[in-house]
Amino acid sequence: MNKSALHKISYGMYILTSKNEDKVNGQIVNSVLQLTSNPITIGVSVNQNNLTHEFIEKSKVFTISVLSEDAPMNLIGNFGFKSGRDTDKFEGIGCKTGDNNCPSVIDSVVACLELELINQTDMGSHTLFIGKIVNGDIMSDENPMTYEYYHNVKGGRSPKSAPHYIEADIKTKGDSKMNKHVCNVCGYVYNPEEGDEDAGIEPGTMFEDLPDGWICPTCGVSKDEFEKKE
Ligand SMILES: Cc1cc2nc3c(=O)[nH]c(=O)nc-3n(C[C@H](O)[C@H](O)[C@H](O)COP(=O)(O)O)c2cc1C
Secondary structure, three states, X not given: OOHHHHHHOOOEOEEEEEEEOOEEEEEEEOOEEEEXXXXXXXXXXXXXXXXXXXXXXXXXXXXXXXXXXXXXXXXXXXXXXXXXXXXXXXXXXXXXXXXXXOEEEOOOEEEEXXXXXXXXXXXXXXXXXXXXXEEEEEOOOOOEOEHHHHHHOOOOOOOOOOOOOOHHHOOOOOOOOOOEEEEOOOOOEEOOOOOXXXXXXOOOOOHHHOOOOOEOOOOOOEHHHEEEEO
16 A cells, blocks of 8 residues: 555644543644534544543543644644653643533634543544534634644654554655754754754754753753754
């Protein structure tokens, strides 16, 4: 099979949140799909090892926040490359509680969809959760971020736990004689020709000259986790 055919399927970028009693957790998903319009139902594919999966099974509620194009990479890194088992992902993050009594992210979000679980299908590695809409609202007029925009414009990657992960995902942008460095945790590539605008790093800054406190813009690990890419 030509696996490139799969890359022709379009997706969006979302933060899926759920709760377990007074605890809240969330993760990045791209696998969101409206299934029916009457009633409005939405499906999402979630890895069975994820803490968010455990929370949805327990509380039977979840909310999907649609990310805007200007969502910072460290927000995606926080929710997409870390597990709530190791960290409180909601520290310093703006959120609200919806009609389904489930907290959701409101920072860098264009719309929120509040759901109650009505069905689920075991897909082996993942579960397809199906929810019925109880409420939804527009939060901003910004453009929603597509999966393609995340990869092609923001230079983002996907972890192995994502349903659409592909090995070829980790590659550098452009050609350069300056050394690029790859993050061993998330696959982000530091390209000295581009620098890191969000962190105030000018284009032309060599990896070796980055300040010690510089962190991976995607997953937040330190410089020590990077290795040179020839
Ligand atoms: C771009 C992107 C897309 C992702 N899509 C999905 C997805 O659709 N389903 C899924 O289960 N995980 C997906 N992930 C991975 C989860 O966000 C990730 O495993 C997260 O750390 C799980 O967190 P948790 O254990 O706190 O629930 C994606 C990650 C990224 C960066």
